[in-house]
Ligand SMILES: [Zn+2]
Ligand SMILES: [Zn+2]
């Protein structure tokens with residue numbers, strides 16, 4: 001259900017990151033600008049408000065993307081859609097790296113708070129003038145974006161930060177399981193709020209979050225099964241240091257049959273093709289099998 005490259009178009013590229021906007025963003029733009037202009041004497045301020053929200057959300061997403069790169073992960077795309085922004089980040093599968101990639105987004109909003117407060121306080125404009133109201137809006141909007149994202153409802157930033165913190169004591173699978181259970185309760189709470197506030201947007205958001213929570217919970221169960229498989233202690237993934245499972249969990253790229261490259265020195269027993277890189281089932285990194293060998297590496 002997340003926005004993808006389909007249905008969105010590239011707006012610009014900055015620091016190697018493509019910024020896409022989903023088509024539905026424009027309907028929301030027309031709707032919210034027409035709502036906002038009524039609060040101002042000049043309609044230009046309504047449009048400026050919308051642009052400002054766009055920039056605040058974008059800065060937040062850039063925080064995620066750049067932090068993810070800093071810890072050695074990949075991130076090259078940001079998509080803005082009506083439920084906010086999504087930075088496609090793929091940090092290394094370690095709790096610290098994940099935590100920093102997630103926390104950097106809300107941190108941008110925290111850093112913006114004193115700046116926007118100064119602009120509001122000393123930016124000029126008579127009390128209750130359009131200019132003054134606009135600066136107040138910026139400050140309030142940044143605060144709302146910050147608080148909303150910090151809700152511990154997976155996959156919101158707060159929920160993902162909770163997951164990264166639980167990763168230290170609980171491991172990859174059980175931390176995801178715990179965070180999605182908390183997220184599920186939070187999502188149900190949001191539905192309650194949506195009914196109370198009669199807010200369609202909150203309701204749509206709650207159902208969206210719940211659907212991701214549910215999928216991630218299923219994913220956590222699969223991860224847990226993978227974690228519990230018997231392992232080969234003589235090998236370890238060069239990226240995440242996890243030993244590979246014993247069994248036919250790899251597909252031969254030539255004959256498409258399953259085999260265990262660690263039992264056959266990377267040679268497919270069906271067609272004799274040699275796998276030049278072995279993909280880690282735990283972190284997804286593909287490295288030559290030589291690099292997995294603990295005895296060679298530590299020698
Ligand atoms: Zn975020
Ligand atoms: Zn084969």
Ligand SMILES: [Zn+2]
Nearest residue numbers: 237240280283
């Ligand atoms: Zn790995």
